[in-house]
Amino acid sequence: MRSITKFDLQYAHRFYKFQGEAQYLHGHTGVLTIEVEDSIEPGVNMVFPCNEIQKVAWNVLKNFDHALILREDDPLLPAILEVYEKQGIKNGAPSNKMKGEAFHTELATAYPDARLVVTKESMTVEGMIKIVYELLKDKLNIAKITFTSGVNAATQEYAPAGTVDRCPLCGVALVDGVCPKCGYKKH
Ligand SMILES: [Zn+2]
Numbered sequence: 160m161r162s163i164t165k166f167d168l169q170y171a172h173r174f175y176k177f178q179g180e181a182q183y184l185h186g187h188t189g190v191l192t193i194e195v196e197d198s199i200e201p202g203v204n205m206v207f208p209c210n211e212i213q214k215v216a217w218n219v220l221k222n223f224d225h226a227l228i229l230r231e232d233d234p235l236l237p238a239i240l241e242v243y244e245k246q247g248i249k250n251g252a253p254s255n256k257m258k259g260e261a262f263h264t265e266l267a268t269a270y271p272d273a274r275l276v277v278t279k280e281s282m283t284v285e286g287m288i289k290i291v292y293e294l295l296k297d298k299l300n301i302a303k304i305t306f307t308s309g310v311n312a313a314t315q316e317y318a319p320a321g322t323v324d325r326c327p328l329c330g331v332a333l334v335d336g337v338c339p340k341c342g343y344k345k346h
């Protein structure tokens with residue numbers, strides 16, 4: 160069975176060199192849906208608690224919220240960093256609190272202090288799905304990712320890898336046979 164979790168992401172981006180309106184800087188509310196597949200853990204009668212999926216995924220997804228997402232070769236990138244630098248917000252600001260965990264993968268690098276994600280490819284809905292899968296595939300048993308942004312939408316199914324040992328009392332993934340949330344030990 161699947162547990163399905165949704166996330167709202169407010170972001171600005173553009174498709175550098177794309178022949179269309181999207182080559183101009185603009186913003187969206189994107190909706191990301193992550194489907195996690197596994198057996199039902201009988202103790203809690205859940206695949207995985209959705210608030211736990213939220214916690215694991217949001218930790219990195221926060222980087223895309225109220226953020227600017229630009230391709231690595233976009234000349235807007237140095238221009239914006241120069242403005243942020245002059246304004247003294249490039250390396251963070253007291254009001255910049257909802258920061259994600261910095262990450263670096265083949266496809267994207269997050270700079271939480273500047274609320275910036277630099278991508279290898281244009282951040283289309285398809286591109287975002289590739290980035291998110293790369294970031295979360297080892298943390299969640301992902302079966303499907305869907306991303307919609309304005310009138311654009313894309314979806315991709317994956318073969319979930321095996322099963323995760325979960326706590327029969329609270330449903331979270333066990334770490335070395337121990338529940339990090341309630342301390343339950345698997346015998
Ligand atoms: Zn767009």
Ligand SMILES: [Zn+2]
Pocket residue numbers: 326327328329330331338339340341342343
């Ligand atoms: Zn537990």
